[in-house]
Amino acid sequence: MAIFENPAAAIDGAYPHQPARLRHNFAGDPLFSLEALVDLAAKLPPSSVEYNAGEIPVDQDPAKTPSNGLSIEETVRRIKECKSWMALKNVEQVPAYAGALERCLAEIDGPARAATGPMEKKLAFIFISSPGSVTPFHMDPEHNILMQIEGSKRFHIFPADKGLVTDEQHELYHSGDAHRNLKHRPEFDAHAVAHELHPGDALYVPVKAPHWVKNGPEPSVSFSITWRSRWSLDEARLRLANHLVRARGGDPPPPGAAPLRDGALVIAHKLATKLGRRA
Numbered sequence: 001m002a003i004f005e006n007p008a009a010a011i012d013g014a015y016p017h018q019p020a021r022l023r024h025n026f027a028g029d030p031l032f033s034l035e036a037l038v039d040l041a042a043k044l045p046p047s048s049v050e051y052n053a054g055e056i057p058v059d060q061d062p063a064k065t066p067s068n069g070l071s072i073e074e075t076v077r078r079i080k081e082c083k084s085w086m087a088l089k090n091v092e093q094v095p096a097y098a099g100a101l102e103r104c105l106a107e108i109d110g111p112a113r114a115a116t117g118p119m120e121k122k123l124a125f126i127f128i129s130s131p132g133s134v135t136p137f138h139m140d141p142e143h144n145i146l147m148q149i150e151g152s153k154r155f156h157i158f159p160a161d162k163g164l165v166t167d168e169q170h171e172l173y174h175s176g177d178a179h180r181n182l183k184h185r186p187e188f189d190a191h192a193v194a195h196e197l198h199p200g201d202a203l204y205v206p207v208k209a210p211h212w213v214k215n216g217p218e219p220s221v222s223f224s225i226t227w228r229s230r231w232s233l234d235e236a237r238l239r240l241a242n243h244l245v246r247a248r249g250g251d252p253p254p255p256g257a258a259p260l261r262d263g264a265l266v267i268a269h270k271l272a273t274k275l276g277r278r279a
Protein backbone atom coordinates (compact mmCIF):
# COMPACT_ATOMS: atom_id res chain seq x y z
CA MET A 1 0.00 0.00 0.00
CA ALA A 2 1.35 3.42 -0.94
CA ILE A 3 2.29 5.84 1.84
CA PHE A 4 1.97 9.11 -0.07
CA GLU A 5 -1.01 10.20 -2.17
CA ASN A 6 0.29 10.87 -5.68
CA PRO A 7 3.68 12.26 -4.53
CA ALA A 8 4.98 13.04 -8.03
CA ALA A 9 2.08 15.44 -8.65
CA ALA A 10 2.49 16.97 -5.17
CA ILE A 11 6.14 17.95 -5.61
CA ASP A 12 6.07 18.55 -9.37
CA GLY A 13 7.18 22.12 -10.14
CA ALA A 14 8.20 22.75 -6.51
CA TYR A 15 11.08 20.37 -5.87
CA PRO A 16 13.87 21.17 -5.07
CA HIS A 17 13.48 24.92 -4.40
CA GLN A 18 9.91 25.45 -3.13
CA PRO A 19 7.95 23.91 -0.26
CA ALA A 20 5.20 21.48 -1.23
CA ARG A 21 2.38 19.88 0.72
CA LEU A 22 1.71 16.14 0.52
CA ARG A 23 -0.66 13.65 2.16
CA HIS A 24 0.48 10.39 3.79
CA ASN A 25 -1.12 7.43 5.55
CA PHE A 26 1.41 6.80 8.36
CA ALA A 27 -0.78 8.44 11.03
CA GLY A 28 -1.92 5.70 13.44
CA ASP A 29 0.83 3.29 12.40
CA PRO A 30 2.02 1.23 15.43
CA LEU A 31 5.63 2.28 14.67
CA PHE A 32 4.77 5.70 16.10
CA SER A 33 2.77 4.74 19.22
CA LEU A 34 4.14 6.14 22.49
CA GLU A 35 5.07 2.59 23.58
CA ALA A 36 6.98 1.97 20.34
CA LEU A 37 8.76 5.31 20.73
CA VAL A 38 9.84 4.45 24.31
CA ASP A 39 11.30 1.17 22.94
CA LEU A 40 12.96 2.98 20.06
CA ALA A 41 14.54 5.61 22.34
CA ALA A 42 15.99 2.80 24.50
CA LYS A 43 17.52 1.09 21.45
CA LEU A 44 19.23 4.22 20.10
CA PRO A 45 22.65 5.29 21.38
CA PRO A 46 22.44 8.29 23.78
CA SER A 47 24.07 10.50 21.14
CA SER A 48 21.00 9.97 18.93
CA VAL A 49 18.53 11.32 21.51
CA GLU A 50 18.36 15.09 22.00
CA TYR A 51 15.81 16.67 24.31
CA ASN A 52 15.21 19.80 26.30
CA ALA A 53 12.53 22.05 27.72
CA GLY A 54 10.07 23.01 25.00
CA GLU A 55 8.76 26.37 26.24
CA ILE A 56 11.49 28.50 24.69
CA PRO A 57 11.48 31.58 22.45
CA VAL A 58 11.93 31.36 18.69
CA ASP A 59 15.33 33.09 19.03
CA GLN A 60 16.55 30.80 21.86
CA ASP A 61 20.31 31.05 22.50
CA PRO A 62 21.39 27.43 21.89
CA ALA A 63 24.11 27.66 24.55
CA LYS A 64 21.42 28.35 27.15
CA THR A 65 18.69 25.90 26.08
CA PRO A 66 17.23 24.63 29.39
CA SER A 67 17.08 20.88 30.13
CA ASN A 68 13.80 19.36 31.33
CA GLY A 69 15.34 17.39 34.24
CA LEU A 70 13.74 14.07 33.19
CA SER A 71 15.05 10.78 31.79
CA ILE A 72 14.48 9.92 28.13
CA GLU A 73 11.74 7.40 28.99
CA GLU A 74 9.97 9.80 31.38
CA THR A 75 10.08 12.51 28.74
CA VAL A 76 8.35 10.30 26.15
CA ARG A 77 5.78 8.90 28.59
CA ARG A 78 4.96 12.32 30.08
CA ILE A 79 5.14 14.30 26.83
CA LYS A 80 1.56 15.54 27.31
CA GLU A 81 2.49 17.54 30.43
CA CYS A 82 6.30 17.75 30.68
CA LYS A 83 6.69 20.80 28.38
CA SER A 84 9.52 19.25 26.38
CA TRP A 85 10.91 18.81 22.89
CA MET A 86 12.69 15.61 21.85
CA ALA A 87 14.43 14.47 18.66
CA LEU A 88 15.20 10.80 18.02
CA LYS A 89 17.96 11.09 15.43
CA ASN A 90 19.02 8.60 12.76
CA VAL A 91 16.19 6.24 13.65
CA GLU A 92 17.14 4.24 10.54
CA GLN A 93 19.68 2.60 12.89
CA VAL A 94 16.72 0.41 13.96
CA PRO A 95 15.58 -1.89 11.10
CA ALA A 96 11.83 -1.25 11.32
CA TYR A 97 12.41 2.49 10.91
CA ALA A 98 15.01 1.95 8.17
CA GLY A 99 12.27 0.05 6.34
CA ALA A 100 9.79 2.90 6.84
CA LEU A 101 12.33 5.43 5.53
CA GLU A 102 13.07 3.32 2.44
CA ARG A 103 9.38 2.79 1.69
CA CYS A 104 8.73 6.53 1.83
CA LEU A 105 11.76 7.55 -0.20
CA ALA A 106 11.09 4.92 -2.87
CA GLU A 107 7.85 6.77 -3.65
CA ILE A 108 9.67 10.11 -4.08
CA ASP A 109 12.77 8.71 -5.80
CA GLY A 110 11.63 9.14 -9.43
CA PRO A 111 10.91 12.88 -9.45
CA ALA A 112 13.73 13.64 -6.99
CA ARG A 113 16.29 11.78 -9.09
CA ALA A 114 15.14 13.55 -12.25
CA ALA A 115 15.70 16.97 -10.64
CA THR A 116 18.72 16.55 -8.35
CA GLY A 117 20.27 13.13 -9.09
CA PRO A 118 20.28 9.98 -6.95
CA MET A 119 19.38 10.25 -3.26
CA GLU A 120 22.35 9.97 -0.91
CA LYS A 121 22.83 9.93 2.87
CA LYS A 122 19.24 8.94 3.64
CA LEU A 123 18.34 9.64 7.28
CA ALA A 124 15.18 9.65 9.40
CA PHE A 125 14.21 11.55 12.56
CA ILE A 126 11.23 11.47 14.90
CA PHE A 127 10.24 14.61 16.80
CA ILE A 128 8.15 14.19 19.96
CA SER A 129 7.00 17.41 21.57
CA SER A 130 4.66 18.78 24.20
CA PRO A 131 1.71 21.09 23.53
CA GLY A 132 2.92 24.58 22.62
CA SER A 133 6.60 23.58 22.21
CA VAL A 134 8.76 25.71 19.94
CA THR A 135 11.55 24.59 17.62
CA PRO A 136 13.69 27.74 17.23
CA PHE A 137 14.57 29.38 13.90
CA HIS A 138 17.10 27.24 12.02
CA MET A 139 17.89 25.62 8.69
CA ASP A 140 18.94 22.11 7.66
CA PRO A 141 21.30 20.90 4.92
CA GLU A 142 19.00 18.08 3.74
CA HIS A 143 15.99 17.73 1.50
CA ASN A 144 13.30 16.94 4.06
CA ILE A 145 9.72 15.71 4.10
CA LEU A 146 8.14 16.24 7.52
CA MET A 147 5.19 13.89 8.05
CA GLN A 148 2.77 14.85 10.84
CA ILE A 149 1.73 11.69 12.70
CA GLU A 150 -0.05 12.94 15.83
CA GLY A 151 -1.12 16.37 17.09
CA SER A 152 -0.65 19.52 15.04
CA LYS A 153 2.10 21.97 14.18
CA ARG A 154 2.31 25.40 12.67
CA PHE A 155 5.39 25.26 10.46
CA HIS A 156 6.73 28.75 9.56
CA ILE A 157 8.91 28.43 6.50
CA PHE A 158 11.00 31.17 4.90
CA PRO A 159 12.39 31.35 1.38
CA ALA A 160 16.01 30.24 1.07
CA ASP A 161 16.78 33.02 -1.42
CA LYS A 162 15.72 36.23 0.40
CA GLY A 163 19.05 36.91 2.09
CA LEU A 164 17.67 36.30 5.61
CA VAL A 165 20.77 34.22 6.23
CA THR A 166 24.05 35.85 5.18
CA ASP A 167 26.69 34.07 3.12
CA GLU A 168 28.99 34.16 6.18
CA GLN A 169 26.31 32.37 8.25
CA HIS A 170 25.92 29.70 5.54
CA GLU A 171 29.68 29.18 5.48
CA LEU A 172 30.00 28.96 9.28
CA TYR A 173 27.07 26.53 9.35
CA HIS A 174 28.85 24.06 7.09
CA SER A 175 32.23 24.58 8.76
CA GLY A 176 30.79 23.23 12.02
CA ASP A 177 31.70 26.45 13.86
CA ALA A 178 28.07 27.55 14.34
CA HIS A 179 25.03 26.00 16.01
CA ARG A 180 22.18 25.10 13.67
CA ASN A 181 19.92 27.73 15.31
CA LEU A 182 19.95 31.05 13.47
CA LYS A 183 19.50 34.62 14.63
CA HIS A 184 15.83 35.49 14.16
CA ARG A 185 14.64 39.06 13.73
CA PRO A 186 10.92 39.99 13.96
CA GLU A 187 11.00 41.64 10.51
CA PHE A 188 11.83 38.24 8.96
CA ASP A 189 8.29 37.07 9.73
CA ALA A 190 6.89 39.11 6.82
CA HIS A 191 8.56 36.52 4.54
CA ALA A 192 7.16 33.46 6.35
CA VAL A 193 4.48 31.15 5.04
CA ALA A 194 2.79 29.26 7.89
CA HIS A 195 1.67 25.70 7.14
CA GLU A 196 -0.80 24.08 9.54
CA LEU A 197 0.07 20.39 9.68
CA HIS A 198 -2.36 17.80 11.05
CA PRO A 199 -2.10 13.98 11.10
CA GLY A 200 -1.85 12.83 7.48
CA ASP A 201 -0.28 16.09 6.28
CA ALA A 202 3.33 16.31 5.13
CA LEU A 203 5.53 19.19 4.01
CA TYR A 204 8.54 19.13 1.71
CA VAL A 205 11.10 21.54 3.22
CA PRO A 206 13.76 22.67 0.71
CA VAL A 207 17.47 22.51 1.53
CA LYS A 208 18.51 25.46 3.75
CA ALA A 209 15.02 27.02 3.81
CA PRO A 210 14.95 28.63 7.30
CA HIS A 211 12.04 27.63 9.52
CA TRP A 212 10.65 27.63 13.02
CA VAL A 213 7.84 25.53 14.37
CA LYS A 214 5.19 25.82 17.08
CA ASN A 215 3.15 22.90 18.31
CA GLY A 216 -0.60 22.98 18.59
CA PRO A 217 -2.50 22.21 21.83
CA GLU A 218 -1.87 18.41 21.77
CA PRO A 219 1.35 16.40 22.05
CA SER A 220 2.94 16.09 18.63
CA VAL A 221 4.77 13.26 16.86
CA SER A 222 6.38 13.91 13.46
CA PHE A 223 8.43 11.63 11.22
CA SER A 224 11.05 13.39 9.12
CA ILE A 225 12.65 11.67 6.13
CA THR A 226 15.72 13.34 4.65
CA TRP A 227 18.23 12.88 1.90
CA ARG A 228 21.11 14.72 0.27
CA SER A 229 21.70 15.04 -3.46
CA ARG A 230 24.59 15.92 -5.73
CA TRP A 231 23.10 19.41 -5.91
CA SER A 232 22.87 19.86 -2.11
CA LEU A 233 26.29 18.34 -1.48
CA ASP A 234 27.89 20.63 -4.08
CA GLU A 235 26.26 23.66 -2.40
CA ALA A 236 27.77 22.55 0.92
CA ARG A 237 31.21 22.08 -0.72
CA LEU A 238 31.07 25.55 -2.22
CA ARG A 239 30.14 27.09 1.15
CA LEU A 240 33.04 25.29 2.82
CA ALA A 241 35.48 26.39 0.11
CA ASN A 242 34.23 29.98 0.44
CA HIS A 243 34.65 29.73 4.21
CA LEU A 244 38.34 28.95 3.67
CA VAL A 245 38.70 31.82 1.18
CA ARG A 246 37.10 34.25 3.64
CA ALA A 247 39.21 32.96 6.54
CA ARG A 248 42.30 33.92 4.51
CA GLY A 249 41.04 37.45 4.00
CA GLY A 250 39.28 36.92 0.65
CA ASP A 251 35.80 38.16 -0.27
CA PRO A 252 34.08 35.32 -2.16
CA PRO A 253 31.20 36.25 -4.50
CA PRO A 254 27.72 34.93 -3.58
CA PRO A 255 27.02 31.46 -5.02
CA GLY A 256 25.77 31.72 -8.58
CA ALA A 257 27.37 35.11 -9.30
CA ALA A 258 30.43 33.45 -10.84
CA PRO A 259 29.34 29.96 -11.96
CA LEU A 260 32.68 28.91 -13.52
CA ARG A 261 34.55 29.89 -10.37
CA ASP A 262 31.95 28.08 -8.22
CA GLY A 263 32.26 24.90 -10.30
CA ALA A 264 36.05 24.96 -10.14
CA LEU A 265 35.99 25.43 -6.35
CA VAL A 266 33.56 22.53 -5.89
CA ILE A 267 35.86 20.25 -7.92
CA ALA A 268 38.92 21.47 -6.02
CA HIS A 269 37.16 20.86 -2.71
CA LYS A 270 36.17 17.33 -3.79
CA LEU A 271 39.76 16.55 -4.79
CA ALA A 272 41.19 18.03 -1.59
CA THR A 273 38.74 15.97 0.49
CA LYS A 274 39.69 12.78 -1.38
CA LEU A 275 43.42 13.46 -0.98
CA GLY A 276 42.88 14.29 2.70
CA ARG A 277 41.14 10.95 3.23
CA ARG A 278 44.03 9.05 1.65
CA ALA A 279 46.69 10.88 3.65
Ligand SMILES: [Fe+2]
Pocket residue numbers: 138139140211
Ligand atom coordinates in the same frame (compact mmCIF):
# COMPACT_ATOMS: atom_id res chain seq x y z
FE1 LIG B 1 14.43 21.66 10.78
